[in-house]
Amino acid sequence: xxxxxxxxxxxxxxxxxxxxxxxxxxxxxxxxxxxxxxxxxxxxxxxxxxxxxxxxxxxxxxxxxxxxxxxxxxxxxxxxxxxxxxxxxxxxxxxxxxxxxxxxxxxxxxxxxxxxxxxxxxxxxxxxxxxxxxxxxxxxxxxxxxxxxxxxxxxxxxxxxxxxxxxxxxxxxxxxxxxxxxxxxxxxxxxxxxxxxxxxxxxxxxxxxxxxxxxxxxxxxxxxxxxxxxxxxxxxxxxxxxxxxxxxxxxxxxxxxxxxxxxxxxxxxxxxxxxxxxxxxxxxxxxxxxxxxxxxxxxxxxxxxxxxxxxxxxxxxxxxxxxxxxxxxxxxxxxxxxxxxxxxxxxxxxxxxxxxxxxxxxxxxxxxxxxxxxxxxxxxxxxxxxxxxxxxxxxxxxxxxxxxxxxxxxxxxxxxxxxxxxxxxxxxxxxxxxxxxxxxxxxxxxxxxxxxxxxxxxxxxxxxxxxxxxxxxxxxxxxxxxxxxxxxxxxxxxxxxxxxxxxxxxxxxxxxxxxxxxxxxxxxxxxxxxxxxxxxxxxxxxxxxxxxxxxxxxxxxxxxxxxxxxxxxxxxxxxxxxxxxxxxxxxxxxxxxxxxxxxxxxxxxxxxxxxxxxxxxxxxxxxxxxxxxxxxxxxxxxxxxxxxxxxxxxxxxxxxxxxxxxxxxxxxxxxxxxxxxx
DNA sequence: ATGAGCTAGCTTTTT
DNA sequence: GCTAGCTCAT
Numbered sequence: 001x002x003x004x005x006x007x008x009x010x011x012x013x014x015x016x017x018x019x020x021x022x023x024x025x026x027x028x029x030x031x032x033x034x035x036x037x038x039x040x041x042x043x044x045x046x047x048x049x050x051x052x053x054x055x056x057x058x059x060x061x062x063x064x065x066x067x068x069x070x071x072x073x074x075x076x077x078x079x080x081x082x083x084x085x086x087x088x089x090x091x092x093x094x095x096x097x098x099x100x101x102x103x104x105x106x107x108x109x110x111x112x113x114x115x116x117x118x119x120x121x122x123x124x125x126x127x128x129x130x131x132x133x134x135x136x137x138x139x140x141x142x143x144x145x146x147x148x149x150x151x152x153x154x155x156x157x158x159x160x161x162x163x164x165x166x167x168x169x170x171x172x173x174x175x176x177x178x179x180x181x182x183x184x185x186x187x188x189x190x191x192x193x194x195x196x197x198x199x200x201x202x203x204x205x206x207x208x209x210x211x212x213x214x215x216x217x218x219x220x221x222x223x224x225x226x227x228x229x230x231x232x233x234x235x236x237x238x239x240x241x242x243x244x245x246x247x248x249x250x251x252x253x254x255x256x257x258x259x260x261x262x263x264x265x266x267x268x269x270x271x272x273x274x275x276x277x278x279x280x281x282x283x284x285x286x287x288x289x290x291x292x293x294x295x296x297x298x299x300x301x302x303x304x305x306x307x308x309x310x311x312x313x314x315x316x317x318x319x320x321x322x323x324x325x326x327x328x329x330x331x332x333x334x335x336x337x338x339x340x341x342x343x344x345x346x347x348x349x350x351x352x353x354x355x356x357x358x359x360x361x362x363x364x365x366x367x368x369x370x371x372x373x374x375x376x377x378x379x380x381x382x383x384x385x386x387x388x389x390x391x392x393x394x395x396x397x398x399x400x401x402x403x404x405x406x407x408x409x410x411x412x413x414x415x416x417x418x419x420x421x422x423x424x425x426x427x428x429x430x431x432x433x434x435x436x437x438x439x440x441x442x443x444x445x446x447x448x449x450x451x452x453x454x455x456x457x458x459x460x461x462x463x464x465x466x467x468x469x470x471x472x473x474x475x476x477x478x479x480x481x482x483x484x485x486x487x488x489x490x491x492x493x494x495x496x497x498x499x500x501x502x503x504x505x506x507x508x509x510x511x512x513x514x515x516x517x518x519x520x521x522x523x524x525x526x527x528x529x530x531x532x533x534x535x536x537x538x539x540x541x542x543x544x545x546x547x548x549x550x551x552x553x554x555x556x557x558x559x560x561x562x563x564x565x566x567x568x569x570x571x572x573x574x575x576x577x578x579x580x581x582x583x584x585x586x587x588x589x590x591x592x593x594x595x596x597x598x599x600x601x602x603x604x605x606x607x608x609x610x611x612x613x614x615x616x617x618x619x620x621x622x623x624x625x626x627x628x629x630x631x632x633x634x635x636x637x638x639x640x641x642x643x644x645x646x647x648x649x650x651x652x653x654x655x656x657x658x659x660x661x662x663x664x665x666x667x668x669x670x671x672x673x674x675x676x677x678x
Numbered sequence: 679a680t681g682a683g684c685t686a687g688c689t690t691t692t693t
Numbered sequence: 694g695c696t697a698g699c700t701c702a703t
Binding site for chain 1: 679687688689690691692693
C-alpha cells in the first residue's frame with residue numbers, strides 16, 4: 001500500500017519525511033538533497049494514501065517559480081488527482097487570495113490593487129512633501145525599509161515599538177501612520193500588507209480563523225529558513241489546530257536575513273512545536289565529492305547552525321580550481337579562455353554559470369563575451385515587470401479596471417505627453433483631496449468647471465475620453481485584454497511615441513511590449529492578468545539556445561549547473577564590506593553561507609578566482625584574496641600556480657602575474673573574433 | 679517642458 | 694567612473 005511508485009524513488013530519510021504525515025516535522029535538507037522531491041512526494045502521498053482532499057493541503061513557497069515547479073511535478077505524479085491544489089502558492093499569492101475573500105475585515109474592497117516598490121516610493125514622496133519632511137535628510141528608500149521592517153514584525157502604526165537608539169524612527173512613525181491610511185483610502189496593499197492584514201484578520205475574527213484552521217489539515221513549507229516573523233506567525237496560526245506542519249529548509253542556505261528572514265524560526269522550530277520530528281536529508285545527489293568537501297569545510301566555520309554532514313555516492317571528480325588573476329579584465333579573459341578551451345566542447349553552455357556577489361560584476365564578463373562572441377544570458381537585473389514601458393502599459397490597464405487607482409492615473413496621464421504639467425496635476429490633487437474623490441473624478445470635475453488652462457484642458461479631456469472609451473471596450477464590447485492593450489497603445493499614441501524615437505533602447509521597449517502581449521495570452525481575463533502581474537517579477541526566462549548563465553549568487557539559489565565559476569573572491573567584495581560593517585560577525589556568517597550556496601550549485605567542476613587589482617568605483621584598488629579562500633581545504637583544491645616564485649609559500653601562495661599578452665590574444669575566442677572582423 | 683548641469687551614492691532584492 | 698535624480702534655466 002505504502003510502496004507506491006513515488007515512494008520507490010526515495011532514500012530512507014526522504015521516505016521517512018514523506019510518510020510521517022502527522023505532527024510537526026522539520027526537514028533539514030542540505031543542498032542538493034532532494035527537498036523538492038520530498039515535498040512533492042508528500043503531497044502525492046497525502047492525496048493518494050491518506051485520502052486528503054487537495055484543497056485541505058496548504059503548500060507555501062517563496063517564489064512563483066518554486067510554486068510552479070511544485071505544481072507541475074505533483075501533476076506529473078498524480079495526473080488528474082492533482083486538480084484542486086488551490087492552496088499551493090507563494091506566501092504572497094495565498095495571502096492575497098485569502099485577503100480578497102475577507103477584504104472587508106481589513107477595511108478594503110475585494111478588488112484592491114497590489115502596489116509595488118515604485119508606487120510605494122511615490123506615495124512616500126508625496127507624503128513627505130505634504131508633511132514638510134526633507135527627503136534629503138531621510139530618503140524614501142530608508143523610510144520604506146523601516147516601514148517594511150515594522151510590518152515584518154507584525155506592527156501596525158499603533159503597535160510600533162520605537163527603537164530609542166534610532167533617531168529616525170520617531171520621525172518615520174508619523175509617516176507610516178499617514179501612509180497606512182492612504183493605502184486604505186486608495187484601496188491598495190503593499191506586499192507587506194498582504195501578510196500583515198491576513199494575520200490580523202485571522203487573529204481578530206474567530207469565525208474566519210475557524211474556517212481555515214479546520215480546512216488546512218496539512219501544511220507544507222518550503223525554504224523555511226527564509227521566513228520572517230510575521231510569516232511564521234501566520235503559519236503558526238493556521239497550524240494551531242491540526243499541528244500537521246512540515247517545514248523544509250536549510251539553515252546553511254539562509255541568505256536573506258536582510259529581507260527580514262530569521263533563521264531563528266528554523267532553529268527554534270522544535271521549541272515552538274512539542275514533539276517535533278527532525279529529519280535530516282544528508283545525501284547529496286548533485287555534486288562530486290570534492291566539491292562537496294570544499295563546501296562542507298567552508299560552512300563548518302560558521303558557529304550559528306544546526307550542523308549536518310553531506311554525503312554523496314558520486315566520484316571524487318576534479319579538484320576545485322583556484323585561480324589568481326592580475327585584474328578584473330584578466331579574470332574575464334582567463335575564464336572565457338577556459339570555457340573556450342576545455343568546457344565548450346564537453347558541456348552545454350546552458351550548464352555553465354558564472355556566479356557573482358554583486359550584479360555589476362557581470363559587466364566585465366559581458367564585454368569579454370561580446371568581444372569573442374560567446375553567447376550568454378543574464379538572469380536577474382531589472383525585472384521584466386519593473387521596466388518603465390511595461391509599467392506604463394499596466395498603468396493604463398489598471399486605471400481602466402479601477403477608476404480609483406490614483407497611482408496608475410498619475411503614472412500615465414501625461415505619458416505620452418498631453419501638456420499636463422505640474423500645475424495641472426497640483427490642481428487635480430487639491431480638488432481630489434478637498435472633495436475626497438479619485439484623481440480621475442477630480443479631473444472630470446475640473447474640466448466641467450472650466451478651471452484649467454486651455455492647453456491642459458484639451459490634453460486632459462482627450463485622455464479622459466479615451467479612458468471612457470476603453471472602459472466601454474472592455475465592459476460593453478467585451479474586448480479581450482490583449483486586444484484592449486493593443487487598442488490602448490494605438491489610440492493613446494504610446495506606440496507612436498516609441499516608434500518615432502528611433503534608437504536601440506526604444507526598439508527594445510517595443511520588443512518588451514510585444515513580449516508582454518504574448519505573456520497576456522496565458523490569462524483568461526484582465527482581472528486575473530492584473531493579479532498575476534502584481535505578484536510576479538519576471539516572465540519566464542528564455543532558455544532557448546546555448547548560453548552561459550550570468551547571475552548573482554543570491555539568484556542562483558535552487559539552481560544547479562555542471563560548471564560553476566565563482567569570480568571576484570576578494571576582501572571587501574566578498575565578503576562584502578557593507579555586510580561586515582552593518583552586521584559584523586553575523587554578516588560574515590551570512591556571506592559564508594552565500595559562498596556555500598555558490599559552491600554547491602556545481603555538479604562537476606567549480607572554479608574559484610580572485611584578482612590582485614580591480615577597477616572599482618572609478619579607482620584602481622589593490623585587492624587581497626578573500627578570507628574564505630584561506631578557509632578552503634587544501635586537499636581538495638588545485639591552485640593554479642604558474643609561477644616558480646616560491647619564496648612566500650608560507651604567507652600564502654603567489655601566482656604568476658606575468659601573463660604574456662600573446663597568450664590571451666591567441667585564445668580561440670580571439671581567433672574567432674579576428675575572423676569575424678574580416 | 680525639455681535639457682544641461684550638478685550631486686550623491688554605489689550589495690544582495692524570493693514578493 | 695557612472696548614472697539616476699534633482700534643480701534651474703530656456
